[in-house]
Amino acid sequence: MSDPLDKATSKAPATLGEGCLSRFDPEDMSPEDGTEFPGAAELWEQLKPESDDETVDA
Numbered sequence: 001m002s003d004p005l006d007k008a009t010s011k012a013p014a015t016l017g018e019g020c021l022s023r024f025d026p027e028d029m030s031p032e033d034g035t036e037f038p039g040a041a042e043l044w045e046q047l048k049p050e051s052d053d054e055t056v057d058a
Contacts, residue, residue, distance in 0.1 A: 012024070013025060
């Protein structure tokens with residue numbers, strides 16, 4: 001039987017390192033592998049806590 005993952009339409013880029021140091025290989029990535037989220041700053045302003053000055057007492 002053939003591998004069902006061969007039918008996948010997307011594949012992760014190659015990685016460098018192992019374990020906690022594993023990361024995508026920048027040379028294997030293209031602009032199509034990244035994400036584009038131009039509204040991220042505006043969304044963060046809407047979702048972040050009202051006061052950044054609050055501290056938690058231990």
